[in-house]
Amino acid sequence: MDQPKVFLYALSTCGHCRNTKKFLDAHDVTYEFVDVDLLPRDEMSKTIEEVRKVNPQVAFPTVIIGDKVIVGYRELEILEALGL
Numbered sequence: 001m002d003q004p005k006v007f008l009y010a011l012s013t014c015g016h017c018r019n020t021k022k023f024l025d026a027h028d029v030t031y032e033f034v035d036v037d038l039l040p041r042d043e044m045s046k047t048i049e050e051v052r053k054v055n056p057q058v059a060f061p062t063v064i065i066g067d068k069v070i071v072g073y074r075e076l077e078i079l080e081a082l083g084l
Helices: 015-026 041-054 075-082
Strands: 006-010 032-035 062-065 068-071
Touching: 006 015, 006 041, 015 075, 041 062, 062 075, 068 075
Parallel strands: 006 032
Antiparallel strands: 006 062, 062 068
């Protein structure tokens, strides 16, 4: 079974975001991510609007796995969404 596409919206200063990255790495999950707070201001605004579409509270980390959105560092939900 192929792994669904995984994208992580994170903040460079967020401990839960760092833990999510470590968790994904530990499970050999291929993923893309963006540290929103490190983007140039205009890109940051666009990216925050992208996050708002799937997570109106704009909380971090926001993990998109396939069509499932997981807000926060939630190991069990991440594993379930990945089918692991």
